[in-house]
Amino acid sequence: MRPRFSLLWSPVRFKALLGSSPLPGSRPGAPGLALSAGRSRSAGRSRLVVGSGPAVLELVSGQVEVREEFISEEEERELLGELEPVLKRKRYQFDHWDNAIHGYRETERSHWSERNSETLQRVRDVAFPPGIPQLGLVHVLDVDKGGYIKPHVDSVKFCGSTIAGLSLLSPSVMRLVSEQNQSDWVDLMLLRRSLYILRGAARYLFTHQVLKEGDSYFGGVEVPRGRRISVICRSLPSAA
Numbered sequence: 001m002r003p004r005f006s007l008l009w010s011p012v013r014f015k016a017l018l019g020s021s022p023l024p025g026s027r028p029g030a031p032g033l034a035l036s037a038g039r040s041r042s043a044g045r046s047r048l049v050v051g052s053g054p055a056v057l058e059l060v061s062g063q064v065e066v067r068e069e070f071i072s073e074e075e076e077r078e079l080l081g082e083l084e085p086v087l088k089r090k091r092y093q094f095d096h097w098d099n100a101i102h103g104y105r106e107t108e109r110s111h112w113s114e115r116n117s118e119t120l121q122r123v124r125d126v127a128f129p130p131g132i133p134q135l136g137l138v139h140v141l142d143v144d145k146g147g148y149i150k151p152h153v154d155s156v157k158f159c160g161s162t163i164a165g166l167s168l169l170s171p172s173v174m175r176l177v178s179e180q181n182q183s184d185w186v187d188l189m190l191l192r193r194s195l196y197i198l199r200g201a202a203r204y205l206f207t208h209q210v211l212k213e214g215d216s217y218f219g220g221v222e223v224p225r226g227r228r229i230s231v232i233c234r235s236l237p238s239a240a
């Protein structure tokens with residue numbers, strides 16, 4: 001039996017699937033505007049978020065966060081040590097017509113080693129305000145070097161207002177595109193061992209995607225893609 005709240009395999013996992021075509025009216029990978037230091041929580045983080053203009057950056061300010069070096073090399077090794085044996089037993093999946101993710105394998109995990117539990121607790125502590133209900137299962141997604149995640153909005157049935165993900169092994173670019181106006185976009189530079197957090201409008205009103213090799217540019221500079229594992233914590237939808 002799959003867990004009741006499993007995000008995996010669910011046909012309603014994705015609310016929207018828009019394809020991965022370039023953005024109309026803007027050039028993907030173009031430098032864009034950086035989230036200004038005044039609006040981000042620290043000047044050090046602002047260079048990891050760029051967007052198509054000040055209005056879109058204003059809209060997502062406080063709802064998009066990227067924290068560089070959130071985990072240490074040692075913590076990354078520890079997570080990989082627990083995850084690799086599980087992931088290696090699975091095959092990468094390619095080319096299913098309805099898949100929002102191409103070239104991936106995934107798992108969910110509720111029990112972790114003590115050290116990894118501590119790392120994940122740090123993620124939860126910064127991502128979720130006290131008392132907010134959280135999905136106990138942590139989602140682990142292993143996307144191959146040639147793999148990518150197409151634009152989608154996480155299902156509101158299974159995921160609440162906050163998504164927080166650690167990036168292991170490879171840098172990548174996450175692109176948010178406004179569902180209302182597709183020329184409004186925000187790119188997040190997801191460095192290896194960084195944490196990103198999407199909240200509120202950034203989570204509900206924008207699709208998110210992880211760019212494929214060849215399209216993977218941040219601020220006009222190519223971000224070489226390798227195999228990437230993300231470890232994702234989510235809040236629960238509030239009860240209806």
Ligand SMILES: O=C(O)CCC(=O)C(=O)O
Binds near residue numbers: 141208230232
């Ligand atoms: O890999 C990530 O960080 C994001 C994955 C994602 O968007 C999803 O599983 O819904």
Ligand SMILES: [Fe+2]
Binds near residue numbers: 152153208
């Ligand atoms: Fe997602």
